Amino acid sequence: ILRRFGFTDEDIKNIDSKPKVYxxxxxxxxxxNIIEKYIGNFNYGCLxxxxxxxxxxxRWENDYLLFNDAKxxxxxxxxxxxxxxxxxxxxxxxxxxxxxxxxxxxxIREQIYIKQKSKFNIAYQGGVTEASSGGTSxxxxxxxxxxxxxxxxxxxxxxFFNESSKII
Numbered sequence: 255i256l257r258r259f260g261f262t263d264e265d266i267k268n269i270d271s272k273p274k275v276y277x278x279x280x281x282x283x284x285x286x287n288i289i290e291k292y293i294g295n296f297n298y299g300c301l302x303x304x305x306x307x308x309x310x311x312x313r314w315e316n317d318y319l320l321f322n323d324a325k326x327x328x329x330x331x332x333x334x335x336x337x338x339x340x341x342x343x344x345x346x347x348x349x350x351x352x353x354x355x356x357x358x359x360x361x362i363r364e365q366i367y368i369k370q371k372s373k374f375n376i377a378y379q380g381g382v383t384e385a386s387s388g389g390t391s392x393x394x395x396x397x398x399x400x401x402x403x404x405x406x407x408x409x410x411x412x413x414f415f416n417e418s419s420k421i422i
Contacts, residue, residue, distance in 0.1 A: 277367050285367040288360075292353045293331050299391075300369045301349065302377035303336040316396060319413045320376055323394040324348045327374050333358075335365070379412060 256266050277285075289296065303317070321344060331351040340346050355365055369375055372391045379395035393410040413419040 275363070275366055275370065277363065281364055281367055285360075285364050285371070288358065288364075289368065289371065292333075296371055296373070297330065298372055299327050299330050299332045299349075299374040299376065300372045301332050301334040301336065301340075301345065301352075302369075302375065303334075303338065303340075303345075304378060316398075316415045317378075318344070319415075319417060320394060320396050321348075323392075323411070323413075324376055327376075330373065333365075333368055333372070 261269075289298070324345070325348065328348045329351070330349065331353070332349045333355055334340065334349070334352045335355040336345075340349075340352065355368075360368070370391065374392040374394070376394045377396070379397040395410060395412050397412045397414050409421070411419060411421045
């Protein structure tokens with residue numbers, strides 16, 4: 255995106271271009287209370303398994319490529335949004351303590367706050383999750399495309415279907 259606005263490669267290397275989201279005191283208080291209620295501390299992660307394009311609805315057959323990174327955080331409590339049931343999957347084994355974002359009825363901004371404060375985010379690549387990491391949580395995304403598109407965020411790890419990976 256920065257190149258589209260005329261920034262040079264040198265500019266991009268030297269400026270902090272990570273997205274910043276600012277929250278109201280009410281959002282912060284509400285989300286911190288939710289984290290305290292369900293987790294008890296800030297040692298948690300987030301999982302997002304959803305695709306907005308019709309061909310990527312449901313479980314991706316390549317999500318096994320995320321398992322090595324997921325194992326590092328195994329048994330950490332997670333907030334999760336998924337288009338498919340995680341019960342009896344590898345994700346269920348890695349993360350048995352899951353809090354479903356859908357059941358909490360949080361706004362997107364509130365979900366972003368929780369993602370931003372998490373230790374890690376593991377997701378199907380979509381842009382919002384990468385941007386919401388705020389550059390402070392470890393971000394790992396499974397990317398169906400052969401190249402990174404505009405909605406990538408510096409500091410995020412992208413794993414491609416061909417089993418290669420790249421940290422931006």
